[in-house]
Amino acid sequence: MRFLDTFFDGAVMAKYLPDLLSAIVTTLWLSVIIVIGGLALGLMLACLHSLGRWYLTLPIVAFADIGRALPPLVVILIFYFGLPGLGIRLSGPMVLILVLGGVLAAFAEEIFWAGLTAVSKGQWEAGRATGLSFAQTLFQIALPQAIRLGIPPLVNRALAITKMTALGSVIGVKEILAVSSSAQSFSGSATPLTMAALAYLAIFLPVVVLSRLLERRYAWAV
Amino acid sequence: MSAAPSPSAAAAHAEVHQRPVLEINQLEKCFGDTQVLTSIDLRVKPGELVFVIGPSGSGKSTMLRCCNRLEEPTSGSILLDGEHVTECHGRALDKMRLKIGMVFQGFHLYPHKTVLANVMLAQVKALKRSKPEAEARAKEMLEHVGLAHKASATPGELSGGQQQRVAIARALALDPKVMLFDEPTSALDPELVGSVLKVMKRLRDEGMTMVVVSHEMEFAREAADRVVFMDGGVVVESGTPDEIFGNPKSERLRAFLSRLSPGAA
Ligand SMILES: Nc1ncnc2c1ncn2[C@@H]1O[C@H](COP(=O)(O)OP(=O)(O)O)[C@@H](O)[C@H]1O
Ligand SMILES: [Mg+2]
Numbered sequence: 001m002r003f004l005d006t007f008f009d010g011a012v013m014a015k016y017l018p019d020l021l022s023a024i025v026t027t028l029w030l031s032v033i034i035v036i037g038g039l040a041l042g043l044m045l046a047c048l049h050s051l052g053r054w055y056l057t058l059p060i061v062a063f064a065d066i067g068r069a070l071p072p073l074v075v076i077l078i079f080y081f082g083l084p085g086l087g088i089r090l091s092g093p094m095v096l097i098l099v100l101g102g103v104l105a106a107f108a109e110e111i112f113w114a115g116l117t118a119v120s121k122g123q124w125e126a127g128r129a130t131g132l133s134f135a136q137t138l139f140q141i142a143l144p145q146a147i148r149l150g151i152p153p154l155v156n157r158a159l160a161i162t163k164m165t166a167l168g169s170v171i172g173v174k175e176i177l178a179v180s181s182s183a184q185s186f187s188g189s190a191t192p193l194t195m196a197a198l199a200y201l202a203i204f205l206p207v208v209v210l211s212r213l214l215e216r217r218y219a220w221a222v
Numbered sequence: 223m224s225a226a227p228s229p230s231a232a233a234a235h236a237e238v239h240q241r242p243v244l245e246i247n248q249l250e251k252c253f254g255d256t257q258v259l260t261s262i263d264l265r266v267k268p269g270e271l272v273f274v275i276g277p278s279g280s281g282k283s284t285m286l287r288c289c290n291r292l293e294e295p296t297s298g299s300i301l302l303d304g305e306h307v308t309e310c311h312g313r314a315l316d317k318m319r320l321k322i323g324m325v326f327q328g329f330h331l332y333p334h335k336t337v338l339a340n341v342m343l344a345q346v347k348a349l350k351r352s353k354p355e356a357e358a359r360a361k362e363m364l365e366h367v368g369l370a371h372k373a374s375a376t377p378g379e380l381s382g383g384q385q386q387r388v389a390i391a392r393a394l395a396l397d398p399k400v401m402l403f404d405e406p407t408s409a410l411d412p413e414l415v416g417s418v419l420k421v422m423k424r425l426r427d428e429g430m431t432m433v434v435v436s437h438e439m440e441f442a443r444e445a446a447d448r449v450v451f452m453d454g455g456v457v458v459e460s461g462t463p464d465e466i467f468g469n470p471k472s473e474r475l476r477a478f479l480s481r482l483s484p485g486a487a
Contacts, residue, residue: 125292126330126389130396131320131348133313140343144334 012191016183020192023179024199030096030175031162031203037101038161039154042108046146049113050138060109067106073167075099080171092173096165104161111153115146155211159204176200241304243268243431244289244400249298251284251455258284259455262298266400266433271426273442273463274435276452277478282435285452286402289433290322291315303399320348323393323401327408329385331377331392337364338373341392349396356395363391367421383414387421394425401425403434439482443467451475 045063048056079095090098119142127137169178176196183192242265251259259281266272274282287293289300291307300307302321310318331340341360345351351359364370367387369380377385386406393401403422407415419441426432426445436442442449442463449466451459453474459466470476 120330122326122328122330123332126326126332126392127344128316129290129292129319129322129324130344130392131316132344133316133348136347140347141332145332148334 006190007194009187009189009191012183012187012189013195016180016187016192016195019179019183020176020195020199023174023176024203026093026173027165027175027199028203030093030165030168030173033097034100034104034162034165035158037097038104039108039158041101041105042110043112043143045105045109046112046116047138047143049109050116050142064106064109064113067103068110070103072099072103072161072164073170075103076167076171092168092171095171096168096173100161100164100167103164104158107157107161108150108154111150111157112143112146115149116142118149119145152211152215155207155214159207159211163200163204240267242266242301243270243303244433245299245301246285246289247299247301249285249288249300250296251281251288251293252296257455259288262455262457264433264450264457266431268431269429270447271432271434271445273446273449274433274452275437275439275442275449275466275478276458280452281455282452283404286324286404286433286435289402290319290324292324316348320344320396321399323396323398325386325389325393325401325403325406327405329377329382329389329409331385331388333377335376336373337369337375337377337380337388340377340388341395344392345395359395360391363395364388366394366424367391368417381414382410383417386410386418390418390421390425400431400433403432403436405435405437407436407438437482439467451478453478 045060049060076095076099079090079099080092083090123141123145124137127141128134132140165173165175166177168175169181172178176199180192180196180199184190244264244266246262246264249259249262250257262281262285264272264285274285276282284293288295289307291300291310295308298308302318305318307315307318307322331337332343335343338357338360341363342353342356345356345359346353349356361370361373364373367390369384369387369391372380372384372388377388380388386409390401390406406422407418410418415438419438422432422434423441423445434441434446446463448460449463450457451466451470451472451474459470459472459475466475467479470479
């Protein structure tokens with residue numbers, strides 16, 4: 001029974017459950033904001049990218065490449081511990097949202113843009129030839145196709161990045177990993193960590209399953 | 223006009239109104255250093271079907287695409303119903319394009335929308351028709367091309383011939399003044415070509431003004447008022463189908479025709 005006592009200690013579970021529940025709520029709302037904000041920003045950047053103006057393309061490509069190249073933890077630490085030196089003091093959750101949302105936006109821009117370039121020139125010409133403006137063709141014809149192409153990689157990326165909310169534990173954000181690892185050191189039991197793993201599963205497994213269904217539904221023949 | 227093989231009400235109508243619907247004046251087009259079109263002049267009268275032939279790379283597509291400014295002419299002017307297409311910009315150009323229907327070799331239907339939505343989209347977004355109005359018009363046009371029963375299908379579920387007829391309906395729904403066809407049957411399996419040509423023939427009989435780039439010489443003989451032969455970016459010869467096919471004057475046209483259908487009359 002060593003195994004059960006170590007990972008599934010009932011008393012420890014009962015004791016830390018309330019803390020963990022509020023941590024789950026924190027992780028959830030952080031994830032929602034990061035995903036919505038990141039995807040929206042990425043979509044907006046891809047649209048601006050499609051205008052084909054160098055003075056827009058250059059900074060957008062730079063942002064997307066740098067955002068994808070830097071390890072998020074490094075940026076989180078810089079924002080949290082470095083920026084106060086410049087008089088900019090951001091709360092832990094704020095840093096997490098800005099950095100992870102920004103990283104997701106960098107990936108999303110790249111994915112939406114790849115989708116847009118995969119939409120054939122003929123689609124654009126059909127739209128423009130029927131009197132649609134550039135914006136109408138973009139929003140009615142090109143983007144819906146680009147988004148469908150992008151759904152599988154976007155879901156994967158959004159999942160990967162929301163899991164990184166665990167990085168909040170190094171800057172004092174009371175999300176799942178932070179709460180459970182402090183519970184682990186107070187109680188000396190690994191049970192809170194088991195609870196954390198279960199909590200992550202409860203949040204993300206349904207999303208993974210849902211994305212599978214979504215992929216199957218959108219695998220449409222041209 | 224007297225040589226039109228099947229005189230129709232539209233052709234008679236054309237005798238009265240002589241102002242061209244589409245007028246191409248001294249059109250030139252260069253891609254970088256390569257000149258692709260040289261001094262193209264073409265007038266298309268109301269209800270007329272002008273058929274354009276010529277070897278691959280002779281500039282037929284480019285000429286059509288200059289008419290609605292999918293390609294920007296290097297110089298020269300295009301007029302639609304007396305209005306300068308070449309001087310339009312922005313929203314005015316979008317409005318002008320509503321009056322110029324175009325049918326592509328590759329159909330270019332929107333794969334993420336139903337057939338009905340394909341035909342409705344520009345009506346609602348560009349022509350600003352109400353949704354019920356656009357839907358009624360779309361259904362009418364689909365009926366016209368014989369595909370009313372496919373309204374709720376997606377393009378991927380249709381044959382090439384059906385897709386092309388939807389593309390024709392999509393253009394027609396905007397009530398264009400002229401229809402441009404760029405090799406509308408070249409991407410189709412031979413057995414599907416007939417259904418598209420039939421729709422085009424009917425359009426002609428109803429008085430639509432059309433410019434058709436195609437290799438369907440049989441169709442040209444039956445339906446064209448005038449045939450224009452292009453080679454190397456210039457109009458080499460133009461005349462009635464009888465003149466062009468029966469009595470080609472230039473060596474280039476003779477060579478082209480014999481290459482196309484060796485032994486045919
Ligand atoms: N976008 C382009 N850029 C450069 N050259 C082009 C472009 N489009 C067409 N061309 C050239 O223009 C010439 C005429 O092409 P096109 O109008 O498509 O001929 P056709 O339709 O008669 O086959 C060809 O030599 C082709 O390579
Ligand atoms: Mg061509």
